[in-house]
Amino acid sequence: MAVVGLDCKATAGKITPLRVEGGRMLRTMLVGVLVAVLSVASATDAAEQPRSGDEEQSPPAEPALPAGGPTSPKGEPPPRERPPNTRDQAARAPEQPASGVQLAVSRTKLANGLTVLVHEDRSAPVVSAYVFYRSGSRNERPGRTGIAHLFEHMMFNGGVHTEGKFDEIIESNGGSTNGYTMRDFTAFMETFPVPALERVLWIEADRMRALAITPKNLEQERGIVKEERRLRVDNDPGGKLYEELYLAAYVASTYRWNPIGFMADLDEITLADAKEYFRTYYAPNNATLVLSGAVSPADGFALATRYFGDIPAQEPPAKIIDDEPPQSGPKLIRFRQAAELPALAIAYHSVNAMHADRPALDVLQYILSQGESSRLYRALVRGPELATSVDVSFESAIQPELFWVYAQARPGKSLDAVKAAILRELAKVRTQPPDARELRKAKNLLQAGYVRGLKTVSGKANQLGFYETVYGDYAQMFREVDRWEAVTAADVQRAAQTYLDEQSQTTVELIPGGKAPARMRGGPSGAPPGEGGPPGALHRWFKGAVDGGEGGRS
Structure with a gap:
């Protein structure tokens, strides 16, 4: 459904994929100590040289920012009276969505090569x-x-x-200002x-x-990111289960690996x-700038050209080869870590954003886990009280x-009983289609989250950039409602029969045991990743939105 990455902030009783966000509060807590330790670092390599193709310049002690606006990075104020008009700039007229939005x-x-959306x-x-x-x-x-x-953090040191x-x-x-890192991209935002x-x-x-x-x-x-890993993965049972x-x-x-990376x-x-890495991935031809708010397209394009237009393009990054082989049978992993309650996750290989079956899996996710009337909630939490929480993640x-289910067992309940209840519900949806009420409820929830994601200029900018980056075209977001509406029982x-197959099933079980790590902090042990710890340090990836819980298919 929407964004996936690293860093996480879970809502009560839910585990969600970690999105590595700027960790801004954690960064603030640690930076003072680290600066003192590192103050002896050499100043001879004080700044990265300009990119290949850009003229060298001596940076001033601080940026010249007169009241009327900043000076041009090149020191020459380019023309501002007209929008860009170059042979590679094919400005596209506003596109109207197919749905009611x-x-x-x-x-x-x-x-x-810089793409600009306004x-x-x-x-x-x-x-x-x-x-x-x-x-x-x-x-x-x-x-x-x-x-x-790491580079998301580095960028906040400035140019x-x-x-x-x-x-x-x-x-x-x-x-x-803030930023966040996902498996597919890194985004920075200012309002x-x-x-x-x-x-x-x-x-x-x-x-x-x-x-x-x-x-x-x-x-x-590096020191800040390593502490972030200790906090959110190594010393957090839910974060470790996700990894x-x-x-x-x-x-x-x-x-395969968590966006926060391995310590070594x-x-x-x-x-x-x-x-x-900076030269290759932080080039204008590998980026999209989105402006949303009280700015016209003509002004937005002109300003983008003025400030970004002479940054040289670089050779594009090497193509990523997605060569994941089909899974040939179920996998089971058990690990022990200090925790109050056992938990498990059951995952299945699914599809990418543009696959024709993705909307049906979106709907299936909501039928299974969204709300107290959802199938898994009734089967595990409200009825037999086997679990404290249950959730389904599909991004x-x-x-x-992966399309995966997470559940945390209640005190005195076994993981075997929890797992059996989950598998029974998954078997039911494979053998019997949802009824009209379930289908309508899931579609309503998906559409409501979609609209909430567009309620602010920040939410709209985030959604536009996400679809442009992940789907390859921002206009794909305007087709979402129609895709969901077209899904039948x-x-x-x-979709359940195709993807919720035992051959592609991976189960990871968290067994409480061992001594709590000395550095453990945050919420109760066994809590989902991101529960507890400095508020705002990490954020849950809401479906389709990631700016502090705003918008998206949450």
């Missing part, structure tokens, strides 16, 4: 700017896992003109008053052009690795994802 969007591509909304004098980089954990390789999420001042500039102009638009674009372009990649910054962010599930279910896919791999990332992604049954 009306959202006018204009699209262009700059000569350097949605004008004058309901409030604010703008949201999102930059999506096609840089997620799927772009990593064994031995260098976690570098995509050569704004090093150490990025957050300060945004906040002093009345805005807010701010209209007068700050040029300042925001200037500093975004500054860090895209030449990020401040220094030994000090790398070691600082074990994907490692067991996948063999060759780059979706994080230790091995060098300054040269960081510079090369829209570029590569085939027979489609749901066929």
Whole structure:
């Protein structure tokens, strides 16, 4: 259904995929200590040199930001009176959705390959700017896992003109900023008053052009990310269960590892690795800029050209080969960790975002787990009281994802009984299609979440960027309601028969035991990942939205 990545904030009693988000509060807590330790780092490599093809320049002590707007990164104010008009910029007229949701969007591509989307909304004098980089954990390789999420952190150090001042500039102009990392991409966002638009674009372009990649910054962010892993995976039973599930279910896919990466791999990332990763994945031809709010397409395109247009394109990243072999039989993994209650996850290999069966699996997910009248809730929580919670996760992604069920046993109840109840319900949906009431309820919930995701300019920018990046075209979001409405009861049954097959089943069981790690913190042991700990440090991936619980198919 929608976004999948790393970092997680679970709602009570639910486990959800970890989305590695900026960890902004955790970052704030740790950065002071790390800066003190790293203050002796060499200043001779103080900033990354500009990209190949860009002229060298000496960064000023701090960015020149006069009251009328920031100076151009090149020091020359380019023309501003007309929208871009180059041979590679095929501006597209606003496209109207096929469903009842009306959202006018204009699209262009700059000569350097940067895709720009603009949605004008004058309901409030604010703008949201999102930059999506096609840089997620799927772009990593064994031995260098976690570098995509590490770079999300690195980006908040700012570019050569704004090093150490990025957050300060945004906040002093009345805005807010954050970022998050998924398997398929990394996104950065700011929401701010209209007068700050040029300042925001200037500093975004500054860090895209030449990020401040220094030994000090790398070691600082490495330490923060490692602490984030300890908090959300190593010392969190739910987070560890999620990691074990994907490692067991996948063999060759780059979706196999958690976007936060392995500790040993994080230790091995060098300054040269960081510079090369930035050069390849943080190029304009590997990114999408989305502007939503009180800005016209003409102004948005002109400003994008002014601030981003002369950043040189780079060679595109190597193509990812998705060579996951078919699973030939069920797998079972058991692990012990300090926890109050046992829990399990049962996963099945499914499909990617653009597959024809994805809408039917969306509907099936909601029939099984959404609300107290859902099948699994009635079978495990409300009726026999076998479980404290049950949930189903299925995310829209570029590569085939997992369709998986999570449940936590009640005190005194066995995992065997919980597992048997789940498998009975899955067998029922394979043998008997849902009734008309269940089907209608699931579609209503999907559509309600979709509309909620568009209630703010930030939510709309996030959705547009997500669909442009994962589906390959933002206009695919306007076809979602029609796709769900076209799903029949027979489609749901066929999807269950096709994908909820024992041959592709992977089960991971968490058995409470052992001594609690000294660094364990947060919610009660056995709680889902992200429950407890610094609020806002990590966020659950809501279906189709990821900005602090807003929007999407939640």
